[in-house]
Amino acid sequence: MARAAVTPELEKERRRKWILLIVMLLSLAVMITSLIFLARIRGWRVRRSEKSLLTIVSASSPASADSDQTLSFVDDDFMIDERCAAQLEQMLHDCRAAGHKPKILSAYRSESEQRELFNALTEDLVADGHDFDTARELAALQVDPPGESEHQLGLAVDIAEEEDHKPGGTQLWLDAHAWEYGFILRYPAGKENITGKNFVPDHYRYVGTDAAKQIHELDITLEEYVAMFYGN
Ligand SMILES: [Zn+2]
Structure with a gap:
């Protein structure tokens, strides 16, 4: 062809x-x-923002002074990081729907508010007869010194019973369900040597739903979770 x-x-x-x-x-x-x-x-970026939800605040690693959180109002009087505001509202709503009366006692605090709280307690203890250094040490057992409170991150919230402001049915419900909304009981009993803090029954910390689920299922602290998954 x-x-x-x-x-x-x-x-x-x-x-x-x-x-x-x-x-x-x-x-x-x-x-x-x-x-x-x-x-x-x-x-x-997603991983970095997830990690920022896991920030551990301590004396050696203080919260940066009034950084650039975007805060939202919850329950009218309190502010919290906007990344967990809707989850917190939903958690309170569902807790109420289950027959409890949760009340927010504290949420975001600026460094100056934290300082005021700490200084006021220190002054009370000085007035009770303690010398200044002892008063500061005793105050630190009840209120974190400025820079050392995760309330300054805008990711922590204290929730107790509405009437007596003491732990009760609300706590039992939150202990069972807070993780579903991304919150954990941050300073549990029996883990004081790991968290470095005394048991605080009403202090909840937002860590995101994935981390909260694992922390709940493995029955570990935020310190252990960060060490396990981020190696520090
Ligand atoms: Zn607290």
Whole structure:
């Protein structure tokens, strides 16, 4: 069978097609690479924001002075990090629906508010006859010194019974269900040597739903969870 002669025009046309194909393939490669790159950045951002929910505040690692949290109002008078405001409202709603009367006693506190609380208690103890250093040490057993309270993160909330402000049915319900909303009882009994804090029955901390679920299921503290999953 006779083959058509390859004219210069046909040759040019073939070359043009090849160049077009290569350009298309290169464009596709650039698009795929860009998508992978963007997905990685997004993944990194998500992981970084998850990690910021797990911040541990202590004397050696204080909360940065009044940083740039975005706060939302809850229960009219209190402010909390907007990342957990809806979850907190839902938790309180469901706790009430279960027949309890939860009341927020404290949520976000600025560093100056924390300082006022701590200084007021220290002054009371000095008035009771303690010397200043002893008064500060005793005060620190009840109120965190400024910089050392996770209330300054906007991720902690104290919740007790409405009437007597003491732990009760509300606590039992929260102990069983808080994790479903991303909250954990932050300073549980029997874990004082790990958390470095005395048992606080009404102090709940938002860590996100994934972390809260694992912390609840494994019956561990935030310190243990961070060490286990983030290695520090
Ligand atoms: Zn608290």
